Amino acid sequence: MRVVEVTAYGGPEVLRMARRPEPEAGDVPGRVRVRLKAAGVNQADLRIRAGHYADAVGALTPPFVLGTDFAGKLLDPVPGLEPGARVAGFVPWYTELTGEGTYAEIVRVAPEWLAPVPDDVEFTVAASLPLASATAQQGLDRLTLPPGATLLVTGASAVVGRLxxxxxxxxxxxxxxxxxEGDESELRxxxxxxxITRGTPEEVVAKVLExxxxxxHAVFDGALVGEALLPVLRDDGVFLALAxxxxPVPERDIRVETVRAQPDVVRLKESLQKVADRELTTRVADVMPLEEAAExxxxxxxxxxxxxxxxxI
Structure with a gap:
């Protein structure tokens, strides 16, 4: 099967097409196969490829396959889903650390990662949702804010932020x-x-304080700005970091939280249905063939x- 491998840490040019043996049914106990139709490109993929997280992935070294989000058709039966079912989910790449990501034609996944995709949700849309939705929901869980509290969301035009x-x-x-700029009405x-429209961290802070x-009360840092946003927080506020x-280093009794999303099939199923019902929106920026992963x-x-x-794919 075709895959895109990270051949060494570096820029996009280190991504290369390669061939690997196609997984067979039951070759890994507890895993089932999905033939992919679409896979998402996440910010974490870029940072892993560039080597920013080399220490965090331990003994795993190139060549390996990136990718977390996927949508496709189930090849093997699982409880509640027949072969051929339209499914989506995400591979917890950091937890697994097998180097088997979703930039591939077929992936092996745990059944508990899979949610059915409604018929009127395109595979490209479904593949944009799993990790972003889990990150947004589990991140908000960690903030533990009461109704009425004020939350600053950076990167609100992108998928995680808008969710x-x-x-x-x-x-x-x-x-x-x-x-x-240009997304103001839609986000309202x-x-x-x-x-407020984006700018330098100092400009964003000034606009927020105005x-x-x-x-x-809290910051959800979808744009990965970091400590430069701390001045917008109250002394007992909470900052959620996604990378x-x-x-940031805590100050003024500010609580700093991090989130590394884990699959939650119940919530993903609900979110996919809300997308089908036009009650939740995601955003697909570009659709490109697997061969153009570097681009x-x-x-x-x-x-x-x-x-x-x-x-x-």
Whole structure:
């Protein structure tokens, strides 16, 4: 089968097409096969490829296959799902550390990672959701904010941030969203109470304090800004970091939390159905063939446009 391998740590050029043996039914106990139709390109993929997390992945070294999010068709039966069922989920790449990601034609997954995809949700849309949705929901869980609290969400034009805005609004939080210029109206419709356009960290801080001079209760740092955002937080506020190299040092009794999302099939099934019912929106920025994974990384790093880049397989 075709895969895209990281051949060495470095820039997008280290991604190369390769061939690996196609997995066979039952060759790994407790795992089933999915023939992929689409796979998401996540920010974590870029950082792993560049070597930023080399220490965190321990003994795993190139060549390996990146990728967490996937959507496709089930090849082996599992309870409640027949072969041929449309499914989506994400591989907890950091937990598994097998180097078998979703930039591939077939993946082996645990049945408990799989959620059915409604018929009217395209594979490309489904593949944009699993990790982002889990990160947004589990991140908000860690913030433990009461209804009415004010939450700043950076990166609200991208997938994780826009989902965080929607889930936070549904939970009764007052949401301040940092967005790309031109997305202001859309994010208000999705639940943001106050919208500001992105800029340098200092500009964002100034804009937040202009609207909330008493500062906010929490920050959901979807844009991976880091400690430069601490001035917007109240003394007993809470900061959620999504990347291990963007975790600020606590100050002023600020609580700092991190999240590494784990599969939650119940919530994913609910979210996919909400997408089908037009009650939840994600964002696909580009759809590209698997062969162009290196170009997909280049576009993602350049901030080509907000949203998830999807590899068609």
């Amino acid at each position: 965080a805005v929607q889930y936070a609004s549904a939970a009764g939080l007052r949401v301040v969203a940092v967005v790309h 419709v999705l639940g943001a109470d106050h919208v 609207g909330d001079p008493d500062r906010v 291990p190299d963007r975790v 997909a990384h280049r576009r993602a790093e350049a901030g080509h446009r907000p949203g998830r880049i999807i590899l068609m």
